Amino acid sequence: MQSGLMTTYQNPTQNRNGLAWGLSALLMAFYVDLYFTDHLDTVASALHLPSKWTFYGLIYTLAMCIGGWFMLRKHGNSAYHRWRTISLVAVQSVLGFLLPLVLDFLGRPSYYFSYFFPLKYDILFPGTLKDMPVAVACWFVFGSLVGVPTLVYFQGKRAYCSWICGCGGLAETFGDPWRHLSDRSDRAWRIEQVSIYTVLALVLVMLGLVVGDAYAADGSAIRDLAGHTKSFYGFAIGSVFSGVLGTGLYPLMGSRFWCRFGCPMAAILGLIQKFGQFRITVKKDMCISCGNCSAYCEMGIDVRAYAMAGTDIRRASCVGCGLCAHVCPRGVLKLETRAALGPHGKIEVWTLDL
Ligand code: SF4
Ligand code: SF4
Ligand code: SF4
Numbered sequence: 001m002q003s004g005l006m007t008t009y010q011n012p013t014q015n016r017n018g019l020a021w022g023l024s025a026l027l028m029a030f031y032v033d034l035y036f037t038d039h040l041d042t043v044a045s046a047l048h049l050p051s052k053w054t055f056y057g058l059i060y061t062l063a064m065c066i067g068g069w070f071m072l073r074k075h076g077n078s079a080y081h082r083w084r085t086i087s088l089v090a091v092q093s094v095l096g097f098l099l100p101l102v103l104d105f106l107g108r109p110s111y112y113f114s115y116f117f118p119l120k121y122d123i124l125f126p127g128t129l130k131d132m133p134v135a136v137a138c139w140f141v142f143g144s145l146v147g148v149p150t151l152v153y154f155q156g157k158r159a160y161c162s163w164i165c166g167c168g169g170l171a172e173t174f175g176d177p178w179r180h181l182s183d184r185s186d187r188a189w190r191i192e193q194v195s196i197y198t199v200l201a202l203v204l205v206m207l208g209l210v211v212g213d214a215y216a217a218d219g220s221a222i223r224d225l226a227g228h229t230k231s232f233y234g235f236a237i238g239s240v241f242s243g244v245l246g247t248g249l250y251p252l253m254g255s256r257f258w259c260r261f262g263c264p265m266a267a268i269l270g271l272i273q274k275f276g277q278f279r280i281t282v283k284k285d286m287c288i289s290c291g292n293c294s295a296y297c298e299m300g301i302d303v304r305a306y307a308m309a310g311t312d313i314r315r316a317s318c319v320g321c322g323l324c325a326h327v328c329p330r331g332v333l334k335l336e337t338r339a340a341l342g343p344h345g346k347i348e349v350w351t352l353d354l
Contacts, residue, residue: 013251014177020251028248035239050104060170061097064089067173074176080322080335084162088169096166111136114164117144118203119265121233125207126214149272155337156278157269158320161259168259170247171298172321175255179323182254182300189300192260192317199237200267206233237262256298260317270316277338278320284310286332293324293333307332 012019033039040052049055068089075081091114100110109131117124117140124144129137151159161168171179182188209226216222246258259266280303293303299317303324306313313333325333 008177008180011177014180016181016252023251024248027250028244031239031244031248035243050101054101054104057097057100060166061093063174064092064166064169065173067170067176071173071176075323075326078322078326081326084158084322085173087163088165088172091164092166092169111140112166113139114166116140116148116265118200118207118268119165119167119263121203121206121238121264122210122230125210127210148269152269152272153276154278156276156320156335157266157273157318158278158322158335160269161266161319162321165265167242167246167263168256168319171250171255171259175247175250175298178250178255179298180254180295181252182256182260182298184294184297184300184302192300195261196263196267196270199241199262200264202229202233202237203264206230254298254300256319259319260299266317266319273318274314274316278314279336280306280313280318280325281334281336282307282310282312283330283332283334286330288330290329292327292329296323296327298323303333 008014013023014020034052034056038052040055044050044052044055047055049058068085071085072082076085095114096112100112103110111132112120115123120140122128123140129141132140148160162172206226206229209222209229212222213220213226241262242258246262249257254260287304287307289304289308291304293307294301294305297303298321299315299319301313301315301318301324303313307328320335322335325331325335
C-alpha cells in the first residue's frame, strides 16, 4: 500500500466538509481578485515586480514547488513520478516564470513557451503572430500544430498533460491531495464529453472569426462578432472556468476540474490519444477489485471496471498520470505504448518503471 492512502479520507481538508468549502472559497476569492481587480498590482509593485501577473507566476511556481515536494514524499518511490514531477516543476520554473521575468526586466515582450493553441487560445491569432519575432512565431505554430500532437500520438496525453503543461503541473503537485474527489459517475462522464467539445468548438469558431476579421473591411459584421466572441471567451472560459472554478474547486471536485470539463486542448489531444499508441494495459484475472485505482484517478475514470473486465484502457480523458498503476497492490496496470511491446507483443518492463 502506498504512503498516504490510508489517511486520505480522514483528513478534514480532503473530505468536502466545512474546511474544504472554506478553502475552496478562499481560492476562488483569490482568483476573482486577480482577474477582476487591480489590488494585486499594488502588492506586485511593493515587491518590485513588473505586474500582478508576475506576482501570480511567483505564487503559482512556489505552490508547485511545495506541492511537488509533498508529491515526491508520497509517491517519489517510483521513477515515473519522480521524473514527471521534476519535469513539471522545472518547466514551470524556467519557461513559465523565470524566462518571462527576465524578458520583462529586459523590456522585451514575454512569452510562455510551454503553452500552445488551443490552451493558449490567442496564440495563433494573426494579430498575435504578426507582433512576434519570426522564430517565436514558428515555435508556437509548430508546437501547436505538429510538435505536441506528434508527441501525444506516440506517447499519449501524458507527454504534455503530466510532464509539461503548467495547469496540469499545478494539479499534479499542489492539487494532488484532492485527486480522489473527481466525480466517477456516468453522468459526470457524459457532461464531460459535451462540455469539453463545446469549448473546443467555441475556440475554433473564435479562431475562424478572428482570421476572417484580419481580412475584413472596417465596420464589417465579422469584426464585431469576433470582438464579442473574444471578450466572451476571455471572460467566461479564460478567467472564470479555467481560473476561478478550475483551481477554486480543487478541494471540492478534484484537481482536474478544468482539464476534465473545460480544456479545449484536452479535447484535441484526447482524440489523438484515442487513435495513437498509448494505453494502460491490464493483466487479466489479477484484479481483486480493491478500487484504489478508481479512487485515485483524478480524471474520474472507473479504472477498476476496466481491470475487472480485463480490458486495456484507451480513454481520451486519461492524462497518463500513472497513479492508478502506482496505487494498485497487485501490479495489474501498466502504462504502455505500442513501441514498448516486444516483437511478439510481450511487454518490455524497462520502458516505464511503474
Ligand atoms: S488537459 Fe489541458 S490544462 Fe490540463 S494538463 Fe492537459 S493541456 Fe494542460
Ligand atoms: S486512468 Fe490512471 S493514468 Fe489515466 S488519468 Fe486515471 S489515474 Fe491517471
Ligand atoms: S486494478 Fe489494482 S487497484 Fe484497481 S481494483 Fe484491481 S487490484 Fe485494485
